[in-house]
Every structure is written in structure tokens, then in C-alpha cells.
Amino acid sequence: MAETGNDKQQFSGEKIKVVSFRLGTEEYGVDIAQAQEVIRMVEITHVPRAPRFMEGVINLRGQLIPIIDLRTRFGMPRVEKTKSSRIVVTDIGSKRVGIIVDSVSEVIDIPIENIEDAPEMIAGIGTEYIQGVGKVADRLIIMLDLTMVITTDERRDLELLDSQLTAST
Amino acid sequence: MADEVFDRSEFIAYFRDESEELLQQIDADLLRLEEFVQTGTPEPEIVNSLFRALHTVKGSSGMLGFVDVQTLAHKLENLCDLLRKDRMPLSEGSVDILFAGRDFLTDLVESAVNQTPAPHGLDDYMGRLDQFAGIYEETSQVIEGKTGSEMDFDAASGQSDVSADQIAAFEAEIERLLAEAGGARPPAASEPAVAAAIAAPEPGAVAPVANVVAAAAARRDEKAKDAKDGSKRAAGQTIRVDIERLDTLLNLVGELVINRTRISDIASTLSRLTNDKAVAAPQALIGPLAKELANSAASLARTSNEIQESIMKVRMVPIGQVFDRFPRLVRDVAKARGKEVQLDISGAETDLDKTIVDEVGEPLMHLLRNCVDHGIESPDVREARGKKRTGTIALNAFHEGNQIIIEVSDDGNGIDLERVRARGIKQGLIGADDKLSDRELIELIFTPGFSTAETVSDVSGRGVGMDVVKKNITRLKGVFDVDSVAGAGTKFTIKLPLTLAIIQALLVRVVDELYAIPLDSVIESQRVELPDVRTVHGNEVITLRGQVVPLLRIADFFELGGARDPEKVMIVIVGLQGRQVGLVVDGFQGEQEIVIKPLSVVVGRIPGISGATILGNGQISLIIDVHSLVSEAYAGGDVARAEYSGV
Amino acid sequence: MSKRVLIVDDAVVMRMMIKGILSKNGFEVVGEAQNGVEAVDKYKQLTPDLVTMDMVMPEMDGITAVRQIIAHDPNAKIIMCTSMGQQALVVEAIQAGAKSFITKPFQPPKILETIDKVLV
Known part of the structure; x- marks a missing residue:
């Protein structure tokens, strides 16, 4: 995406702080500015007829927060939640959304110049979700564009419908 | 800077x-x-x-x-x-x-x-x-x-x-005038102001x-544009609050804080007592603490109730905020249609919830346009009919119990029922031989697309009909009614709840979640033995006091799975504009006052769900939107339709 | 101790802005008034060290308010907030006892400078 390039220029020579987490075998990261807090799994209230990747809503100190299962969102196989499963509560624009990840690793600094544009495909995730790939030592951290993760445009809904139809036949 | x-x-x-x-x-x-x-x-x-x-x-x-x-x-x-x-x-x-x-x-x-x-x-x-x-x-x-x-x-x-130069020149001009006027003013003022003017940085x-800010914001906006759709009203809404109402709240919060301290005192005393091996915690010590705790709890309950009420009041604004724009509207429409109309407004100070005030403007505007356009006759016609040349439209608001009533009435033509009938026949809504009561004829004007106007005027035409008004009012959990006397005038009545934020609800269990059903649409709850449930065209119905009531299984509608009880069904009978539907649930959990919280924009609009609430134990319960649930179920053929057409 | 200021303006945006500038610079805004009548009442009640006074307001205009405040407290320190084109009124206000004036649209440094000079 064009924005990735711009961002890089703007921050050239700087580092960004990233909250890194695991999903399957890959390591992902979101800008710490977007991550509000990381919480343990809590009871999630299922919302019927919501988009499939919408796991439900939780009560976070009196506020209702919708929860997205990133695995479902990325079309990865669902797994049972474990003790290390976490919810990363993020602020995307004016929306507060929690995303379920397999585990949260740490907060790391990634020098801007070490972030490269996303390659075509990563583990089957569409590039639209990916802002770039950050290299730290020998690790590759996939930087997510959370705005895309929560966007439910028509095309996406159609894809969703498709997958549901496929699933039910 | x-x-x-x-x-x-x-x-x-x-x-x-x-x-x-x-x-x-x-x-x-x-x-x-x-x-x-x-x-x-x-x-x-x-x-x-x-x-x-x-x-x-x-x-x-x-x-x-x-x-x-x-x-x-x-x-x-x-x-x-x-x-x-x-x-x-x-x-x-x-x-x-x-x-x-x-x-x-x-x-x-x-x-x-x-x-x-x-x-x-x-x-x-x-x-x-x-x-x-x-x-x-x-x-x-x-x-x-x-x-x-x-x-x-x-x-x-x-x-x-x-520019700073212009301001400086303006201020110098004042100095000159002051000097001319002569020492009638205190001397301290002149130099500083001028000095400041000349020193003013960055012209x-x-x-x-x-x-620059605007340009940056514009860029941001472009990025956020797609996400913003539909949330225009939600962003940055403000409300002006009477300072007294805020003071009341502040006092109440003060009481909460005092209570918090009391409760933590009791807690620490209790933990001291349990940890202190020397004290065997005799009844004499625990008794007073228990009493103290009970008092605190009672006071907490009272304070939180009052806070709830106060917050409701903070959300209340006078409906005049909407009324204020109508005189102009009526003037413009009347002028455009060559009519003379006087608008009498009363009850503008009547309070109701801000969200409802925001939503009710549109339907009211449509009704007023309709009154000017179709109700009030032209001055000549009025004169010929022995009426005053200037027609009157009255807009009136008042409280009645837990509701606000808004009336829009005119002294015009009234609804021409013969014309409604002719139109209805022409549009295929009724048969030429159908015998309809006046009431039923009036109901016809709520049918989507119905209009008695010969030509679509630019005033009330444009395809927005009474059906839309009725829909908007229903969405606000209100009731919309029309009365009309041929030749003498029409009266529209809107009844709305004062607030949408807190409601009484019946909590029900469906599979393993709790759902809240707004009590205002609940008629009764029933336990029915399975043999009493019959099927009509594959859909379940029961007979209740001689009336056939179609059933809708919430678990099926929401695709929740779960096993059916082989012996009985638990049914909540809900009423929708005089029609009844039985919602099948797995258990009743009692009535409770709940605070409605909207589901996030991220979740989107979900048919059958209007929001959610957080229960006393922190658990979330989804609120069932009875209206959309039932209409969706009908549309999907999930419910017996046979009995739905009767009024 | 920080100086206590009463802000008088019928426009909420103006009040907010002046309040923002002043409170960020160590002044204590003790009250706000939306018109001349309120201004006079609040002056008596709050006895602020300084008043910023708009000229054009409903109920009672700024100049009348200046007159009434000065009648109550000849040492009142009042700064008029004026628009260009109001020179005659500014002169009248200063003759009525206002100490100085600032011209809209305000430049924050200039407001502070004018206030400092008046409070000396």
C-alpha cells in the first residue's frame, strides 16, 4: 500500500514500538499506539448472526468491547483457547476492539528502515491486512493494519457469505 | 504558537x-x-x-x-x-x-x-x-x-x-480618539495596548x-472515510447541561465515595479480625460490622438509583430544540404553496431524551409539511367554506405518565376518505367491493408508497410517505395515530417513551446465554405442554384464549443449536401492534431494569438484536429487538403467517 | 497566588478560548458570564482580580456592565474584547473605566501581555 511508503519516510531513522504476538507459527505486531492493553481471556458473549470472525462481546469495566478472532479473520484453523491466549484491546480510530491471539510475546522496538513492504502472500493472509514486515535480529514480525482487520466492506461480506456457503455444503 | x-x-x-x-x-x-x-x-x-x-x-x-x-x-x-x-x-x-x-x-x-x-x-x-x-x-x-x-x-x-498591521492601525486609531477625547480615562491603559499591538508576532x-490543521484533517478524513459511514451522528455529540443537574450528580458521586470508604473500612476490620489469632471473632464484634455493611449496601443502592435518575435527567433536553426550526419551515412551505398558515406551538419546554429529540425532528417535519400541503386549503377555498383565510396548525407537546405526547393538528380539509378509497383501489391495495371502516381507510395511508396527491409536489412528495413516518416512530418505540374529520381538520398523535436508555426487561435463557426482552412488548409468559403445540403449514402455533398464536423459537432463529425440551415449551408472548407472537425460550430469569448499551459499530446491525446490557454480576445480556426479530422471521417464512394478517 | 479572572462573553467558543489561554498561563478562571447582567452579579459575588469583557451581548451590553462594575468597585480591572470597526465603542468603554482592550481575533501572547500590563 502507498501509505506504508509514506509512513516510512516520515519516521526515517526512528524506531517504532510494537506489541508482538503469535498466531500459529507466525509472529505479528501492532503499533503500541493502537494497543490499549492486553488482558487474559474472559467470558465472551456470543452475538448471533454477527460476522463470522466476530467472536462476541466482552465487558471491560462496564464498556462493551467486540472481540475479533484473528485466526478466523485470516482464515486459519480455529483452535481451543489456551492459558496463554490473550485479548489485545486496540483503539482503531474511534473504535475499541479486542483481538484474540495465541500468545503475546513482548514490546519491541523496530527501526523504521527495517520494515519492508509485505511480500505477496504470508501464510495465506491477504496482503490487505499487512502494513509491512519488520526484521529484528533473525525474527520476522508481520505488521498488521488493524483498520483493515475491522473493516467489514461489501466485498469482505461477500467473501464471508461464500465461505459460509462452502462450509454448509 | x-x-x-x-x-x-x-x-x-x-x-x-x-x-x-x-x-x-x-x-x-x-x-x-x-x-x-x-x-x-x-x-x-x-x-x-x-x-x-x-x-x-x-x-x-x-x-x-x-x-x-x-x-x-x-x-x-x-x-x-x-x-x-x-x-x-x-x-x-x-x-x-x-x-x-x-x-x-x-x-x-x-x-x-x-x-x-x-x-x-x-x-x-x-x-x-x-x-x-x-x-x-x-x-x-x-x-x-x-x-x-x-x-x-x-x-x-x-x-x-x-494582519497585525491592520489591528495595530485600528488600535492606534483608538488611541488617537482617546487622546482627542482628553484625559477623561485612566492613564494606565494606552501604552500597553499599543505596545502590545506593535509587538504582536506572526502577522x-x-x-x-x-x-494547515484543516489540510491535515482532510487527509485523515480521506483515510477514515469508509469507516465513518453511518456513524456521522455518533461522533462528537455534545449536550448542554443545566449546571444544577451536574451539581446534583456531583453530590451523589460524593456519597458514593463516602460509601466506598465505609465499605473498605469494614473490609479491613474484618480481615484484621480473621487474621488476629488472639481474637476469636465473637458475635459481639461481627454483629455490628454486619449491620454497618447492610447500611452501606442500602445507602449504595439508594445513591446508585438516584445517580441513574440524575443521569437520565442530564440526557433530557426540551423538545423546543426541534420545534424552533418549524416556524420557518411552515412559513417557507406556505409561501411556496400560496397558503396562509399560522403555526401555534405549545409545550416546547417538555423534556425528553436527547437521542429521541434528534430522531423525532424528521417525522415531525414531514407531518407539518403534509399539513400545509394537503391539510390547509388555499385562502379562497377557506373563505368560501366559511373559515378564516389563515389556516392554523397546532404543534403541542406534553408529558403523560412515562410518555411524551406530540400532537400535530390542522383546521384544514381533513383526510378525504373517498379519495383514499379510490386511490387504494387504483393502486390495488383494496378491492372495489371491499367494505372498509373509516379507521381501516385511514390505516391505508400508512401503506408504503401510498399517496393521495394527484401530482408529486416538491413539498411533501418525493416518495416520503406516512409509512416512513410511522416506521420512524415505531423504531423509537413510539405509537403513531391519525384522527381526521372531513372538512374540519386532521390530528396526528405521536406517543414516545421519555427515554430509550433504561428499560424494564424480562430476562430469559436461551441455550446457554441470557437475553433481555423489553417488557413493554411482553404480554405474558407461559409454560405450555408440548402436545398443546400444533403445526400449521409446518410452523408451530398454540391456541391462547381462543386465539391462534404463532411460535418463534429464538434458538432456531439465532442458530444457537441446543436441545429441545421434549415435554414443554417456555413461551414469552409479545405483542406487536395488536398481533401476538410467542417467543420460545429455555427459561425465565425474572424482570430487571437494564441500561441499554449499543453494540459497537464494528459488530454492525444485527437483525433481532437492538443492543446489549451489562447485568449486576458483570455478565453481558443481548437485548432482543422484538420488532425486527418478528418481521425478519416472517420474511424468512420461519413463523406461521396465517394469523398475522388479522388486526 | 494566581490571579482570579472573570470571563464575560456571550459566545461559548470565545469563553473557552480565553479560558484555555488563561488557565494554561497560570491564571485562575473563577467564573464566566454570558451577558452584562450576569457579569455584574458575578463580579460582586466573586470579586475577581480581572475581568475580560465582550462588548456586544444580550440583556446588557459590555459598556453598561463596565459602568455598573466601576460604580460598585472603582478599582475594578476590566479589559474589553473588541472587534475591528468598534472604535467609538472602545473609546466609550475606556472612558467608562475599562483599563485596556484586546482586539479579535485574539493572539494569545498579546492577551497575556495586555493582562500583565493591566495587573501591574
Whole structure:
């Protein structure tokens, strides 16, 4: 995406702080500015007829927060939640959304110049979700564009419908 | 440097609210002003009030760097000044140009706040305004003997790119005038002001900063545009609150804090007692603590109830906020249709929830247009019928129990039932031989697409019909009704709940979640043995006091799975406009007052769910939207339709 | 101790802005008034060290308010907030006892400078 390039220029020579987490075998990261807090799994209230990747809503100190299962969102196989499963509560624009990840690793600094544009495909995730790939030592951290993760445009809904139809036949 | 001090975004919200109020006021003033056109001289207070409102808009927009708003407000203020000083006569022309100016100003404020392009035709209008004012300004300057520099300042104050030089010159001019007037004032003032004026840094700093901010915001907006759709109203909503109501809340919160301290005291005493091996915690010690705790709990309950009530009151605003724009609307529509109409408003001070106030404007506007357009007859016809030439529309609001009633009535034609029947037959809604009661004929006008108007007028036409009004009111959990007497008039009645935020609900269990059903739509709950459930065309029904009630299994509708009880069904009978449907649940959990929280925009609109609430134990319960649940179920053929058509 | 200021303006945006500038610079805004009548009442009640006074307001204009405040307290320190084109009114206000004036649209440094000079 064009924005990735711009961002890089703007921050050239700087580092960004990233909250890194695991999903399957890959390591992902979101800008710490977007991550509000990381919480343990809590009871999630299922919302019927919501988009499939919408796991439900939780009560976070009196506020209702919708929860997205990133695995479902990325079309990865669902797994049972474990003790290390976490919810990363993020602020995307004016929306507060929690995303379920397999585990949260740490907060790391990634020098801007070490972030490269996303390659075509990563583990089957569409590039639209990916802002770039950050290299730290020998690790590759996939930087997510959370705005895309929560966007439910028509095309996406159609894809969703498709997958549901496929699933039910 | 200006940007450090001004957080513009915060001010913009205030600016929008304030301008909205002032524009309403300007509208009201102009309407009053218009009444004086015949005499040519208006009541001075009206013109002064207009002048002040425009002056305030000018000042505030100037501070925020909204050049267009400032310029137009200045020009209009000028025109009022001419009127005020009797340099320009009050005529239909001058009132019309002020009305048009007020409309442009409204659009400009909108476009300044939302950073959209200026309204179409603005330049034309500004030109017209200049020309109009020019005629009188010249004579005014001759009469007042203004100097060249004064005229420059007058002109400059309407622009936002006023330079520091211009301000300095203006201030120097004041110094000169003060010196001329001679030592009648305290000496301390002159030097500082001038010195400050000359030392003023960064000529014209405000405007460039504003531009940069605007450009940055525009970029942001582009990015966020797709996400923003539909959430326009939700963002940045503000409400003006009576300070007394806030004080009450603050006091209540104070009580909460006191209680918190009491409770933690008790807790720490208790833990000391349990940890202290020496004390065997005899009844004598624990007894008083238990009593203390009970008192605290009672006080907590009382305080939280009061806080809840107070917060509700904070959300309440007078419905006059919506009514205020109607005189103008009625005037414009009446003028366009060649009718004479008087609008009588009462009960503008009646309070109701802010969200409802925001939503009810649209339907009311449509009803009023309808009254002018279809209700009130033309002056000649009225005269021929022995009525006053000027028709009257009454808009009335009042509280009745837990509801607010809004009535819109006119003394016009009434609904022509024969015409409704003819139209209904023509549109295939009823058969030519159908015998319908007056009531049923009136019901016809709520059918989507129905209109008795021969031609679609630009006023109430445009495909927005009574059905839409009814739908909007129903969405607000309100009731909409029409009464009409042929030849004598029509009365629309809207009944709305005072608030949508807190409701009584019946909690039910479906599979393993709790759902809340708003109590206002619940008629009763029933336990029915399975043999009493029959099937009609594959859909389940029960017979209740001789009436056949279709069943809707919530678990099936929401695709929740779960096993069916082989022996009985638990049913909540809900009523929808006189029709009954039985919602099948797995258990009843009692009634409770709940606070409605909207589901996030991220979740989107979900048929059958209107929001969620957090229960006392922190658990979330989804709130069932009975209306959409049932209509969706009918649309999907999930429910027996047979009994649904009867009223 | 920080100086206590009463802000008088019928425009909420103006009040917010002046308040923002002043409170960020060590002044204590003790009250706000929307018109001349309120201004006079609040002056008596709050006895602020300084008043910023708009000229054009409903109920009672700024100049009348200046007169009434000065009648109550001849040492009142009032700064007028004016727009360009109001020179005659500014002169009138200062003759009525206002100490100085600032011109809209305001420049924050200039407001502070004017206030400092008046409070000396």
C-alpha cells in the first residue's frame, strides 16, 4: 500500500514500538499506539448472526468491547483457547476492539528502515491486512493494519457469505 | 504558537452547537421581523438581537479561522446594522435577502465544520448582498460622516486574514480618539495596548495555522472515510447541561465515595479480625460490622438509583430544540404553496431524551409539511367554506405518565376518505367491493408508497410517505395515530417513551446465554405442554384464549443449536401492534431494569438484536429487538403467517 | 497566588478560548458570564482580580456592565474584547473605566501581555 511508503519516510531513522504476538507459527505486531492493553481471556458473549470472525462481546469495566478472532479473520484453523491466549484491546480510530491471539510475546522496538513492504502472500493472509514486515535480529514480525482487520466492506461480506456457503455444503 | 494553545477540534464541536442555537435564534428573529414589513419599522430589540447573534457567529468563526462563515456573518451583521440605524428600510426584499443569508450561513457552518466545499451559489449571493447593502451604505457614510480609516476597519473586520498591521492601525486609531477625547480615562491603559499591538508576532498567524490543521484533517478524513459511514451522528455529540443537574450528580458521586470508604473500612476490620489469632471473632464484634455493611449496601443502592435518575435527567433536553426550526419551515412551505398558515406551538419546554429529540425532528417535519400541503386549503377555498383565510396548525407537546405526547393538528380539509378509497383501489391495495371502516381507510395511508396527491409536489412528495413516518416512530418505540374529520381538520398523535436508555426487561435463557426482552412488548409468559403445540403449514402455533398464536423459537432463529425440551415449551408472548407472537425460550430469569448499551459499530446491525446490557454480576445480556426479530422471521417464512394478517 | 479572572462573553467558543489561554498561563478562571447582567452579579459575588469583557451581548451590553462594575468597585480591572470597526465603542468603554482592550481575533501572547500590563 502507498501509505506504508509514506509512513516510512516520515519516521526515517526512528524506531517504532510494537506489541508482538503469535498466531500459529507466525509472529505479528501492532503499533503500541493502537494497543490499549492486553488482558487474559474472559467470558465472551456470543452475538448471533454477527460476522463470522466476530467472536462476541466482552465487558471491560462496564464498556462493551467486540472481540475479533484473528485466526478466523485470516482464515486459519480455529483452535481451543489456551492459558496463554490473550485479548489485545486496540483503539482503531474511534473504535475499541479486542483481538484474540495465541500468545503475546513482548514490546519491541523496530527501526523504521527495517520494515519492508509485505511480500505477496504470508501464510495465506491477504496482503490487505499487512502494513509491512519488520526484521529484528533473525525474527520476522508481520505488521498488521488493524483498520483493515475491522473493516467489514461489501466485498469482505461477500467473501464471508461464500465461505459460509462452502462450509454448509 | 497559536496551535499550542488552541485545541481546535474541541472548539469546533462547541462552535457547531453554539452556531446551531444562534442560527435558530436568527431564524426566529427574522420571522418576527417579517411581521413588521407592513409598518416598515421593526421593533428595535428584534434587530439588536439579530445583530448580536450574527456578531457572535462572526467572532467565533473568526477565532477558528472559518473565513467564509466570518465574511458572510459580517456582511449580514452590516445589513442589520443599517437596519438598526434606520439607514435601510425594512422591506420584503431586505427580509428575503436576510433569510437567504441565514440559510447560506447554516450551510457554511456545516461545510466549515465538516471541511466540505462551500455551498453552491454562495458567490452569487455574496455579490447580490454587496450590491444590496452598497446602496444604503453609501448614504449611511455620508450621513454619519465616517472617515476613510473607519470604513477600512469596518471592511477589515469581516475578513479573517486581518494582519497585525491592520489591528495595530485600528488600535492606534483608538488611541488617537482617546487622546482627542482628553484625559477623561485612566492613564494606565494606552501604552500597553499599543505596545502590545506593535509587538504582536506572526502577522496573520491564525489563518495559516488553521489551514494547515484543516489540510491535515482532510487527509485523515480521506483515510477514515469508509469507516465513518453511518456513524456521522455518533461522533462528537455534545449536550448542554443545566449546571444544577451536574451539581446534583456531583453530590451523589460524593456519597458514593463516602460509601466506598465505609465499605473498605469494614473490609479491613474484618480481615484484621480473621487474621488476629488472639481474637476469636465473637458475635459481639461481627454483629455490628454486619449491620454497618447492610447500611452501606442500602445507602449504595439508594445513591446508585438516584445517580441513574440524575443521569437520565442530564440526557433530557426540551423538545423546543426541534420545534424552533418549524416556524420557518411552515412559513417557507406556505409561501411556496400560496397558503396562509399560522403555526401555534405549545409545550416546547417538555423534556425528553436527547437521542429521541434528534430522531423525532424528521417525522415531525414531514407531518407539518403534509399539513400545509394537503391539510390547509388555499385562502379562497377557506373563505368560501366559511373559515378564516389563515389556516392554523397546532404543534403541542406534553408529558403523560412515562410518555411524551406530540400532537400535530390542522383546521384544514381533513383526510378525504373517498379519495383514499379510490386511490387504494387504483393502486390495488383494496378491492372495489371491499367494505372498509373509516379507521381501516385511514390505516391505508400508512401503506408504503401510498399517496393521495394527484401530482408529486416538491413539498411533501418525493416518495416520503406516512409509512416512513410511522416506521420512524415505531423504531423509537413510539405509537403513531391519525384522527381526521372531513372538512374540519386532521390530528396526528405521536406517543414516545421519555427515554430509550433504561428499560424494564424480562430476562430469559436461551441455550446457554441470557437475553433481555423489553417488557413493554411482553404480554405474558407461559409454560405450555408440548402436545398443546400444533403445526400449521409446518410452523408451530398454540391456541391462547381462543386465539391462534404463532411460535418463534429464538434458538432456531439465532442458530444457537441446543436441545429441545421434549415435554414443554417456555413461551414469552409479545405483542406487536395488536398481533401476538410467542417467543420460545429455555427459561425465565425474572424482570430487571437494564441500561441499554449499543453494540459497537464494528459488530454492525444485527437483525433481532437492538443492543446489549451489562447485568449486576458483570455478565453481558443481548437485548432482543422484538420488532425486527418478528418481521425478519416472517420474511424468512420461519413463523406461521396465517394469523398475522388479522388486526 | 494566581490571579482570579472573570470571563464575560456571550459566545461559548470565545469563553473557552480565553479560558484555555488563561488557565494554561497560570491564571485562575473563577467564573464566566454570558451577558452584562450576569457579569455584574458575578463580579460582586466573586470579586475577581480581572475581568475580560465582550462588548456586544444580550440583556446588557459590555459598556453598561463596565459602568455598573466601576460604580460598585472603582478599582475594578476590566479589559474589553473588541472587534475591528468598534472604535467609538472602545473609546466609550475606556472612558467608562475599562483599563485596556484586546482586539479579535485574539493572539494569545498579546492577551497575556495586555493582562500583565493591566495587573501591574
